Amino acid sequence: MESRRSPYIKHLFVCVNRRDAGVTCCSHGGGEAIKEKLKAFVKANGLKGKVRVSSSGCMDLCALGPNVMVEPDHRWYSRVTLEEVDRIIEEHLAPLIPGSPVPPSPVRAFLFDLGNVLVRFDHMAAARRIAAHAGMGPEELCRIFFESPLVVDHDEGRISTEEFHQSLKRQIGLRLGYEEFLSVWNDIFTPDPESQALVERLIPSYPCYLISNTNRPHFEHARRICPLLDRLHGRVLSYEVGHLKPHPAIYRRALELAKVPPPEILYVDDREDLIEAGRRLGFQAHRFEGADLLRTELERRGAISTARSERAG
Ligand code: FES
Structure with missing residues (x-):
């Protein structure tokens, strides 16, 4: 088996399953015509x-057909009519067209997540290396990390990194000294030059802020591999604020810093639950799914010029 990243920014599945005459199904409701449109x-x-746009088999919601599923947006439309396809297009596809209409609310500031937006990171890579010094498998180690409050306490600044290290020694039998542990713990980031280049283009014209669930050693390490972080207009870090996203307090701190109302801020994060939390607080939001899509979004809003107009200039 081979595994690779999907080349598609959006993948739409339209149920075209046909049942017997007289039985409700997506095909009888016009699934084929929706797919063609x-x-x-x-x-x-x-x-x-x-x-x-792919034909799909039955989605097990026949009585609500025709059904259309949009990934990676996790959106499911039921009882879709041919006319309502325009709404799906407007919401999910039109933003991908460079130069498509700018939304009514202008953006005056940007709020960027750190991990898997400005730098890539891989928790499992650190877990594998730490596991080699702890006498347990990386999956078990990850489970301990994510199920115990230890990581949360560290990321919310309630315990120091030295206390975090001591707790790991007790809980997982970690055999690494503090400095060795730090070098393994921090070695999970790699720069994302493409997304960083986009933020570089915004900085001269817009205040750009960082909002991150992180801890002191991770953030200090990220600064070393991503000097851009020090040129942002400000930052809100969970270990300094005492709250992780999606707690409203961390977003409130960002608003105090930016001094711009939420509807005029574009919040960029890779996690859907955090994007939803941001939207509930009134931010405009963009779920990061790669630099290409972010570039399209920024061009659509006129925040950066399109590749074509740059060439023309
Ligand atoms: S026929 Fe479309 S969901 Fe079953």
């Missing part, structure tokens, strides 16, 4: 290669 839009707007 979506495909025609993709082709006419040059989105082939970015968007895929």
